[in-house]
Amino acid sequence: MERPLDAALQRLAETDVLLVALDFDGNISVHVDDPQAAGPLPEAAEAIEALSALNRTSVALVSGRAIDSLIAVSGAGDHILLAGSHGAEYRMEVGAPPLSLTADELADVERLGAILREVASRHPGTAVETKPAGHALHLRNADDDVALDAQHDVRRRVLASLPGVTARPGKDVEEFSVMAATKGDAIERIRAYVDASATFYSGDDVTDEDAFRALHDGDVGVKVGPGDTLAPFRVPAPTDMALVLTRLAELRAAFVRSR
Ligand SMILES: [Mg+2]
Structure with a gap:
C-alpha cells in the first residue's frame, strides 16, 4: 500500500x-x-x-x-x-x-420499463433490470457496437418521453430513476x-x-x-x-x- x-x-x-x-x-x-x-x-x-x-x-x-x-x-x-x-x-x-412512490412516479417507472424492454428486444445481449424506483439497461454482455447503439437509443427515447427522470450512466449500464x-x-x-x-x-x-x-x-x-x-x-x-x-x-x- x-x-x-x-x-x-x-x-x-x-x-x-x-x-x-x-x-x-x-x-x-x-x-x-x-x-x-x-x-x-x-x-x-x-x-x-x-x-x-x-x-x-x-x-x-x-x-x-x-x-x-x-x-x-x-x-x-x-x-x-x-x-x-x-x-x-x-x-x-x-x-x-x-420506499413509497406516488401514483405518478409509479406510472413513470412503468413507462421507463416499457421503453427499456423495447430497446433491449432490438439489441441482443442487453438486459433490463427492474428496480423499485426505475429500470436499468445492462450492456455488459452485448457486442461493443450493439451496446453503443443501445446506449444512444435508450438515452434518446427516455429523454423524449420522460424528461423528468434522472439518468445515471454507469460502467456497462444505463440506468434511469424517478428519484433524484x-x-x-x-x-x-x-x-x-x-x-x-x-x-x-x-x-x-x-x-x-x-x-x-x-x-x-x-x-x-x-x-x-x-x-x-x-x-x-x-x-x-x-x-x-x-x-x-x-x-x-x-x-x-x-x-x-x-x-
Ligand atoms: Mg461499483
Missing part, C-alpha cells in the same frame, strides 16, 4: 466515531457477467465483520443495486447499514417503512444517522463520484480502478481494496483497544 494512503488510514482510525461506507460491485466484489452471481471477496467480508464488531464503528454498503438484490449478493447481516438504488432505499432503523437521490445523499444520511466524526468511502464507478463529493476534510476516499475521480487515493482492483479494509480494521481495532 502506498505510504500516503496508509498514513491517511492511520489518522482516520483514530477518529471518535468511524463510518466505513462501501460501494459493492467492483469495489469489494469483482464484476461478473451474471449480477446475481456476485459475492464479496472473502478478505473484504472478513474485514467488514471485524470493523462492524468494533465500538463506535459502523459499516454501510452504498450500492446502485436495489436493497433486496444487495442483501442477496452481499449476505449483509442486520448489523450492516444498507443504502440501495443509489440512495433511494435504506435499511437502517428496524421497522422503517419501505445520489450516493452523496446516502453518505449524508448515514453519516448523520451514526453521528460519524469521520468517514471512509470507496467505489469504482461514475455514480461513486457523488459520494466522494460529499466527503469532508479528514474523511478518506479511495477510487478503485481507472477513470477520472475526485477521490484523493486510488487502488487498482477489489483485491487491493480488501487489503486496505484489512489494514483499516487492524488500525481501528488497535485504537479502540487503546482508549
Whole structure:
C-alpha cells in the first residue's frame, strides 16, 4: 500500500466515531457477467465483520443495486447499514417503512420499463433490470457496437418521453430513476444517522463520484480502478481494496483497544 494512503488510514482510525461506507460491485466484489452471481471477496467480508464488531464503528454498503438484490449478493447481516438504488432505499432503523412512490412516479417507472424492454428486444445481449424506483439497461454482455447503439437509443427515447427522470450512466449500464437521490445523499444520511466524526468511502464507478463529493476534510476516499475521480487515493482492483479494509480494521481495532 502506498505510504500516503496508509498514513491517511492511520489518522482516520483514530477518529471518535468511524463510518466505513462501501460501494459493492467492483469495489469489494469483482464484476461478473451474471449480477446475481456476485459475492464479496472473502478478505473484504472478513474485514467488514471485524470493523462492524468494533465500538463506535459502523459499516454501510452504498450500492446502485436495489436493497433486496444487495442483501442477496452481499449476505449483509442486520448489523450492516444498507443504502440501495443509489440512495433511494435504506435499511437502517428496524421497522422503517419501505420506499413509497406516488401514483405518478409509479406510472413513470412503468413507462421507463416499457421503453427499456423495447430497446433491449432490438439489441441482443442487453438486459433490463427492474428496480423499485426505475429500470436499468445492462450492456455488459452485448457486442461493443450493439451496446453503443443501445446506449444512444435508450438515452434518446427516455429523454423524449420522460424528461423528468434522472439518468445515471454507469460502467456497462444505463440506468434511469424517478428519484433524484445520489450516493452523496446516502453518505449524508448515514453519516448523520451514526453521528460519524469521520468517514471512509470507496467505489469504482461514475455514480461513486457523488459520494466522494460529499466527503469532508479528514474523511478518506479511495477510487478503485481507472477513470477520472475526485477521490484523493486510488487502488487498482477489489483485491487491493480488501487489503486496505484489512489494514483499516487492524488500525481501528488497535485504537479502540487503546482508549
Ligand atoms: Mg461499483
